[in-house]
Amino acid sequence: MARWIETDGLNALIGLLQWSQLALLHVLDILGLVGTQHGQPAWPWSLRLSGENLLIDLGQARRLAWTIVLLAALVFMLLLAIAWRRRRGWVLAAAVVLMTVIPWPEKGVVLVPAYPTSFSRSETLFSAASIAQGRKRYAEQCVSCHGAHGDGQGPLAPEQRIWPPNLNGPLLWRRGDGDLLWHILHGVRDRHGAATMPAFGAVLDTRDAWALIDFMKAQGAGQTLRSAGFWANPVMLPDMVVRCDGRAPRPLSAWRGQRVRIVAASDTAAPLEDPRLVTVVVRHAGRPLGTPGSQSGCTTDDSQAWEALRLVTGSDSLAGTQLLADRDGWLRAAGAPGKSAWSDDDLLCRSEVRPEASTAAPEIDGLAALIRRMDAEPVRYVKGGFVH
Template identity: 50%
Template sequence: MSGPPPQAWLNALLVLIEKCQLGLLWLWHALGLTGTSHGQPAWPWARRIAGETLLIDLALARQVGLSLCALAFAVLAVAFAIAWRRGRPMLLAAAMLALLLAPWPQASLLLGPASPTSFHASPTRFAVDAIALGQRVYTQHCAACHGHDGRGEGPLAGSLPQWPPTLASPLLARRADGELFWHVLSGMQDRRGQQTMPAFRGELRDREAWAVIDYMKALSAANSADGNWPVPLRLPEMAIRCGDASPVALSHWRGEQRVRLVAVDGSAASLPYEDPRFVTVLVTPDGRAPAQVPRFRAGCTATSTQAWQAMAAIAGLPPAQLAGTQLLSDRAGWLRARGTPGSAWSDADLVCVSGPAAATRAMPAGIDGLTALLLRMDAEPVRFVKGGFIH
């Protein structure tokens, strides 16, 4: 009998480490031992456990996992020893032996640099308005160095002491949002103290800094080299109106139903049919619902005028060429596939693959491409942790 795949136990370890550090941060803040930074509790230490290091060093991750198991065993043994007097010497000896035999990792390998905002959560919820704002900020302040496509080949890149990193890589996803936010406002320096990225603290408000991070995520997906997004993306948040009902947030369906976004030009002939396997949401250039929706056609529409621009940014298309493009999410709200106009769904449309064995997974014979795609999405959930992820 084989054990769980590496993705499962490693993801569980990363989640545990993140929750423990967040719990410690909130405890420190509740006790008044740390203040706030940009409206959220500030991480008070210069180091943190680096989940991104554990992601690429499985041997170190196993050391951490085994050491945590030994620590948990020791705590339980001490608890039982307190309650059971006769077995106390044996239990205390077992606890000490477990701690002595644990493969404790070196602190220099386990810990990485931290900033006061390392564990900050973005308040934007990856909303379409934030993506559109981030695109304007990026064009004005970032494209000259990072390039309009995010590949680090802007017109000023060659004049910098260090070439800007490409955003179309897993590098962006392996940095916590809070640390990206800190670097946008405070800049970056190399090991010699030489500035490699200017600080924008005096030029950008907090809202603009968070928004440009959202746009960088969309840009990373849009310009991925092999079609598999290096950064897992949530469905962008937007208000949805279905018929005459009051608008609801798109996240209303998260955890319950898949969602399909379809860019339409507004004519009734271009409206897709409803499909009970997912909620279909129309995205139009002006945020208005079609004047007439024929029977059995999708009638839920994104009301934001920024939804078209944000969807184009994620799809990597000029807004004028977006019509007919589709984005499909799983039940957890992760965008998983991108459909092109006039083409049937197939495995080639997957943009978020969550395991090396995905390509060889067998599917039942005789089913259509869309059904096979949905089954594969359900069977291969996205596992994601800030500062380190399995994708």
Template identity: 45%
Template sequence: MSLSLSAASLSIDWNAIITSLLQGMQWLQLGILKLLTLVGAAPDVDGQPAWPFASRLSGEALLIDRNVVRALLLALALTAVGLTLAVLALVRRSLRWRVTLLSTAIVLFFATPWPERHLLTTAATPTSFHLSPTGFSAASIVHGQQLYAQQCIACHGADGKSDTPLALSLKVAPPNLSSGLLWRLSDGDAFWSIRHGKAGMPAFASQLSPGDTWAVLDYLKANAAGQSITETGAWQRPIAAPRIAVDCASDGPAVRSLDQWRGQRIRLLVAAARGQPQASEDPRFQSVLLDPTKLASTAPTGSMGSIGCRNTDRVSLQALSIITGLAANDLAGAELLVDKDGWLRARKRRGEAAWSDADMLCQSAQAASSKQAQQLAGIDALIATMDADRVHYVQGTFVH
């Protein structure tokens, strides 16, 4: 009997390996920070434990060079073998075996060829591991927009491209905030840069509270998403659905949040103008109607009036306007699809009769659609693509 292996069976999922390595780095450092906090060695900075070291592990080189990945995997494998031999040396009764095993382990520890230090580390800030407490809420995005207009727009401009007359007159050019810069930094490092300044940018700690700073960061992400979709027709980097309050009639007076439906697909519908055709429920989604002017309050039974979960505050619509790059009035009648992990994936604008492949605005370059999606059409194809092509999001080499 002959045995043959196909190329597919020998293929390596490098994305999964790299993601696992990044997660390992992240968990290791968070564990160290938690331990330091327990023993009182991590001081409080802006309400969260501070990273006390000048550098931290970084996987940026892993994302761009597979040779570094291979070298790190080899080093980890040899270290694991060395640790195993050291443990075996402790439990063996024979002195000869103990010496042999322990000597081999020591040789492995000192001879293991680790990648160069600069490939696995980067400069750290005290807030490198700080997490935003806002939950990327619509209210925080809109508040951040107001603060940005007051404190940042003179240099960075309304679009974040930093090409204003003031910016062009500076010796150090401000960064383009609508580019991929925000995704190269951890949220904590970006937070530190705003509060304490960096590369010619002044510090804003005296003008912005920690909460204000997080709100500005939320707005910067939302604005970058809006600029991306305006210029390229897609979200070039994943953007989460903003956290909004939802009131569901079936729950009585209880108010939900979108993140309570994590694990379910969500469809966000913006109320159409009065007199226009209205959308209805879809059993494949948890539907939420955004209706700040309560246009649907008089909708005929069986149309939009049948959607039980609604949001009626204006800030939610304003936040979606920023993220989609559309004026609030142009969003009327639009629909947005959110995948099971909470990422915005597709948008159908007012006037489009049906969903199409062109409405999928966030998908991987490697898998534009699944085989199942290729056999489907319209919203069924989009659902299949969303479910099969899940978002693997890395920001500042941290996995989200």
């Protein structure tokens, strides 16, 4: 039970906070009560409710959950008082008592500064093309401080008032995408209002900024896979245009809801089709396919897709690598070139808490075990920092 509160319960609470604020913004937008910023409805307040701090302070999360439950009860009682005239006095008295026991959480924990774009959603949707665009902009505008690998070791880093952060840690996942967008276009300030990072709104448009966020996440994923050996923060399978069995090209995201296996083409034989997965062979532009058999099924020779996959895996040579994405589009497992068998231990994007080591004999079909685990441990609500 305690574990449920720490994972699914907390996850649901953070999701509820986010969802209810988005719904409110949507309603205000329909009523024409809010303006727009960077093409989307603008959050009109300088504060918002946040899930980030609840992850660190479980006590406050519990208080917030109780507050929500008791406020809902209060609303119910007020409605009851309106409807039930004869007992109105009693119901109102009970409501007053209820109000005194609401355990309000600390303001500083649940309310954080907000920007007009705090609830904006990415326009570029982590496509290989936008990752490529972000890569270009990063090299032009950001590399001098944030470094070639996003680790904050650029040549201008020592001259900054504060050292640029490592973009490969959890930072990009803790912040809302809309907050990142605001920071890139309008700069970052410290508590006293002094600029710590310059604003780029004069040289980048909104799409560039979304593309930069895609690129930084892809690079961050690859760098953590390189250093830690697993994806500490979940990363989507970059979207790419694929062609299946000679039909018209379609974005890979059209297969959301199905598991996808990506195979980076190499000189060795392409893997056989598997009914449990949609298999897509990604070719390096201009490179012939290994075997004639792999002409059937789904393929792409988009060089941006190849580069995006190289980035998320942090690998210098992609040829022969296989990747598995779950039904929600999250990348979950990667197999090095030459890998012939999977096991459920190959899950690279997973919860910290490992299930009890199984004492059963190893499964003959390792892919089945991996798929079972992938389905049983979905990636949870991500924004707000609660991952896996």
